[in-house]
Amino acid sequence: MELRHLRVVCAIADAGSVTKAAAALGLAAPALTTQLQRIERAFGGQLFERDRRGARPTPLGELVLARARVLLPAVQGLQEEAAQFAGAAxxxxxxxxxxxxxxxxxxxxxxxxxxxxxxxxxxxxxxxxxxxxxxxxxxxxxxxxxxxxxxxxxxxxxxxxxxxxxxxxxxxAPVCALLPESHPYADAVEVELAALAGSRWAATPGDGCFAECFAAACARAGFTPTPIHENDLGGCTDLVRGGNVVALCQPTFREVAGVRVVPLAGTPLRWxxxxxxxxxxxxxxxxxxxxxxxxxxxxxxxxxxxxxxxxxx
Missing domain, CATH: 3.40.190.10 (Periplasmic binding protein-like II)
Structure with a gap:
């Protein structure tokens, strides 16, 4: 259990719903839901009752909130005093x-x-x-x-x-496609996102709204992407090199043998x-x-x- 978990619980309680709390925290709602599930497992029970009207604390949630609202300001005060002391020293x-x-x-x-x-x-x-x-x-x-x-x-x-x-x-930065060197568009100046509609995708993991923004960009291009295979950078590169998937990458990615970086036409995604x-x-x-x-x-x-x-x- 970390302090950020308590901040998440307080944010959901203050907002009255996971969706509103996610917007306030700058996260995607599914990502915050996953975090909440992990927090509830750590506490051993459900912290919120959730329905169409929003999220309301359970008795266990009320207990956690009561402690969190005392603990978080105390820790914040300690951090500020310590930072001032350290800065003076x-x-x-x-x-x-x-x-x-x-x-x-x-x-x-x-x-x-x-x-x-x-x-x-x-x-x-x-x-x-x-x-x-x-x-x-x-x-x-x-x-x-x-x-x-x-x-x-x-x-x-x-x-x-x-x-x-x-x-x-x-x-x-614009987001680019990482293609196997055997791909029809591997040597293109740019590629339309729609031209990759039948592809399987890979990307490095992360929080935030990128997955939702990618899905929205694909929808505008007229298709629904297959589920993204999450892996580290080396794993994504290996998957692309093997010819099984295409990946999303930054334009500063340094090409290695077997893969090509190709910009997406019209810059549908930015980082x-x-x-x-x-x-x-x-x-x-x-x-x-x-x-x-x-x-x-x-x-x-x-x-x-x-x-x-x-x-x-």
Missing amino acids: QAGGEDGLPGYRIGAVNGPLIGGVVHRLAAAQPSAQLSTYPSWSSSELAAMLLDARLDFALIGTCGDASPPEEGRLTWHTVAM RHLIGWHPSSPAAHVSPRLITYAEDSYAEAVRLSPHHPPLPR
């Missing part, structure tokens, strides 16, 4: 931060950011935390377990905990890269430097990619 240093704890979802930024930090501050302690969940990384920022998070959202969707964390958009931090943490003082590193890292990835449109000057 570190105030004489070069930038007030002796080390950097950076979480990241799959994307082209983490390597370049760490490389630039290590070059600029060789003595700084650097640690990274990989995750498939932007919400998990946001919770770790709130709990002061990370200093920065590098995440992505679908198009213009709100990042998690937008009201409590500071997020900066690094870049907006927004963001960097985030807690506004009252010591990391806030060095956020301009990290923003520059993230933007420079993305620009470098674009220069190495033949499929990404030029960045605006």
